[in-house]
Amino acid sequence: MRDDVYEMKLPNGVGEQMLAHVYEDFNVELKQTEYGPKLLGTKEELEKVQAYIVGEMKKRLEELEK
Numbered sequence: 624m625r626d627d628v629y630e631m632k633l634p635n636g637v638g639e640q641m642l643a644h645v646y647e648d649f650n651v652e653l654k655q656t657e658y659g660p661k662l663l664g665t666k667e668e669l670e671k672v673q674a675y676i677v678g679e680m681k682k683r684l685e686e687l688e689k
Contacts, residue, residue, distance in 0.1 A: 626665045631672065633660050634680075641679055645672050 633642070642660070646653055649672050651664035662672060 628663050629666050629669055630654070631662045631664075631669045632658070633662065634676070636680060637676060641676065645675065649675070 642653070645651065645662070649664070650668050651662045651672060654661045654663055662669060664672070
């Protein structure tokens with residue numbers, strides 16, 4: 624049985640380094656569209672990616688506030 628595949632649009636501020644980490648460490652595929660990059664994967668895997676991205680962006684914002 625095949626899991627459903629979902630799409631997740633990447634928010635602004637996701638840099639190349641973060642995107643490379645996501646692509647290497649999570650079971651997702653990258654899809655380029657005319658509206659920007661999207662990640663494809665299971666709902667569970669995309670939720671993990673979302674948590675990672677939010678965490679990394681929060682860390683970066685905290686660094687910039689110092």
